[in-house]
Amino acid sequence: MMFDILQYEFMRNALAAAFLVSIACGIVGTYVVVKRIVAISGGIAHTAFGGVGLGYLVGIDPILAAVPWSVLSALSMGLVSKKTKISADTVIGIFWAVGMALGILFIYMSAGYAPDLFSYLFGNILTVPASELLIMAVLDLIIIGITFIFYKEFKALSFDEEFAEVSGVPTNNLYLLLLCMVALSVVVMIKVVGIVLVIALLTLPAAMARQHTHNLGRMMIYSLVLSILLTVGGLWLSYIFDLPSGSTIILLLAFVFVLSSVYKKLRGH
Amino acid sequence: MDDVIDLKDVWFYYGRLPILEKINFSVKKHDFVGIIGPNGGGKTTLLKIILGIIRPQKGKVKIFGRSPHEGRKKIGYVPQVAKFDREFPISVLEVVLMGRLSRKRTGSRYDEEDRKIAENALKSVDMLEYRSRQINELSGGQLQRVLVARALASEPELLLLDEPMSSIDPEMQKSFYEMLNRLKRKMAILLVTHDVTAASVYIDKIACLNRKLFYHGKTKEGIKHLEETYQCPVELLAHGMPHRVLERHK
Numbered sequence: 465m466m467f468d469i470l471q472y473e474f475m476r477n478a479l480a481a482a483f484l485v486s487i488a489c490g491i492v493g494t495y496v497v498v499k500r501i502v503a504i505s506g507g508i509a510h511t512a513f514g515g516v517g518l519g520y521l522v523g524i525d526p527i528l529a530a531v532p533w534s535v536l537s538a539l540s541m542g543l544v545s546k547k548t549k550i551s552a553d554t555v556i557g558i559f560w561a562v563g564m565a566l567g568i569l570f571i572y573m574s575a576g577y578a579p580d581l582f583s584y585l586f587g588n589i590l591t592v593p594a595s596e597l598l599i600m601a602v603l604d605l606i607i608i609g610i611t612f613i614f615y616k617e618f619k620a621l622s623f624d625e626e627f628a629e630v631s632g633v634p635t636n637n638l639y640l641l642l643l644c645m646v647a648l649s650v651v652v653m654i655k656v657v658g659i660v661l662v663i664a665l666l667t668l669p670a671a672m673a674r675q676h677t678h679n680l681g682r683m684m685i686y687s688l689v690l691s692i693l694l695t696v697g698g699l700w701l702s703y704i705f706d707l708p709s710g711s712t713i714i715l716l717l718a719f720v721f722v723l724s725s726v727y728k729k730l731r732g733h
Numbered sequence: 734m735d736d737v738i739d740l741k742d743v744w745f746y747y748g749r750l751p752i753l754e755k756i757n758f759s760v761k762k763h764d765f766v767g768i769i770g771p772n773g774g775g776k777t778t779l780l781k782i783i784l785g786i787i788r789p790q791k792g793k794v795k796i797f798g799r800s801p802h803e804g805r806k807k808i809g810y811v812p813q814v815a816k817f818d819r820e821f822p823i824s825v826l827e828v829v830l831m832g833r834l835s836r837k838r839t840g841s842r843y844d845e846e847d848r849k850i851a852e853n854a855l856k857s858v859d860m861l862e863y864r865s866r867q868i869n870e871l872s873g874g875q876l877q878r879v880l881v882a883r884a885l886a887s888e889p890e891l892l893l894l895d896e897p898m899s900s901i902d903p904e905m906q907k908s909f910y911e912m913l914n915r916l917k918r919k920m921a922i923l924l925v926t927h928d929v930t931a932a933s934v935y936i937d938k939i940a941c942l943n944r945k946l947f948y949h950g951k952t953k954e955g956i957k958h959l960e961e962t963y964q965c966p967v968e969l970l971a972h973g974m975p976h977r978v979l980e981r982h983k
Contacts, residue, residue, distance in 0.1 A: 614840075616837070622821070623831070626812060627810060627831065630808065631835040678822045
């Protein structure tokens with residue numbers, strides 16, 4: 465049954481998308497969870513909608529337009545919350561809403577109508593074209609490269625920012641770089657689960673992985689594997705029961721997270 | 734020979750509120766100095782100035798004769814245990830390896846030599862057998878020792894400890910002080926605490942910080958001024974048996 469559906473190109477693309485999403489989710493999700501930047505990541509995800517809208521307006525692939533847009537908004541969010549006296553959660557709230565508002569405005573202003581707007585908000589893993597798979601793969605490679613170079617610095621930043629700074633690590637810039645990685649992974653995930661649900665992919669697999677390992681590198685691998693299994697599993701469930709893929713994936717993730725927590729509790733760790 | 738720490742006429746304001754006033758302070762090689770003061774007295778601010786995390790509005794700060802930004806590489810900083818996320822997925826050895834960070838280039842990995850230095854640092858705080866443990870399996874006092882080992886792994890010339898006694902059981906404090914006393918031969922030590930009883934006979938000099946700094950040589954003499962700063966009686970504990978250094982205030 466699983467192999468039957470592989471004869472369709474959109475299914476093969478969907479599986480590739482699940483894999484590419486899981487790379488971003490394993491690596492960046494791990495940092496989002498241990499560095500506790502879930503809120504700002506949610507902000508970055510929603511602000512990305514402005515980029516999608518801009519893509520419609522100027523007539524380029526919305527995913528492509530979302531790349532510079534979300535990187536710039538991640539940088540601005542990070543800078544404004546660090547350099548001004550406005551508190552971080554206020555900054556996040558403002559960017560979140562303004563990003564969404566701009567997205568809606570841009571789409572309203574663009575000549576045509578936006579038939580697959582819904583898929584950007586809530587995801588549709590079955591509509592990922594090969595061209596977007598390529599963009600996702602490139603973004604994944606950038607994420608892997610950055611993590612490889614700054615692995616020990618990111619670990620120090622997440623564990624003890626002050627000590628890292630005293631040790632000569634440029635913590636402010638590194639934090640901004642981390643937010644940029646969040647922005648890139650948001651773009652990787654938009655088509656699969658949608659802007660509104662991205663934050664679930666950035667947190668749930670990593671949170672589960674954390675329950676079963678105490679090593680940062682292993683946490684990344686575990687959450688990558690969990691993410692592949694559960695996105696493909698969710699995709700399969702959505703296929704047989706004819707449900708929206710994005711929300712099926714997220715609900716499966718949340719369900720398994722509950723199981724994982726209960727299991728951990730029972731084993732008494 | 735340059736001083737380890739040299740602060741001249743340092744002022745720090747938060748808005749218009751003075752946090753530190755006219756601080757003159759120095760630490761020399763092999764000094765074991767304690768800064769004592771109430772919470773809100775400016776201890777954290779002073780630490781951050783020494784570590785180059787914030788800059789004072791006025792005054793000169795020299796760390797090993799250089800700016801804090803350059804000189805801090807020789808400081809082994811031991812932060813408070815309380816601020817750590819104990820559930821962070823990291824092992825004891827990984828924490829200590831972080832002490833090598835200031836000596837490593839971006840993109841490089843910790844190597845065998847770093848591991849050896851980290852293990853030696855763990856050995857010197859009697860924590861080597863815990864190297865593979867997770868930090869959430871440690872007591873507060875054990876984590877404190879691991880953080881000291883991390884600072885030692887950077888091969889510092891000054892050990893800077895922020896409230897090191899607050900997470901250690903009273904009976905363990907003695908051995909912690911003895912450990913510091915051993916380290917004193919190799920480096921200067923500056924310890925910051927709000928806990929007056931933590932002032933130990935091992936500390937050579939005590940300074941009292943409550944917006945202003947009273948810095949007075951030897952421990953016993955220092956205590957008199959300590960009382961002026963606190964406006965309350967002060968007791969000193971010697972190891973094993975507590976004894977009163979000064980009479981109680983009337």
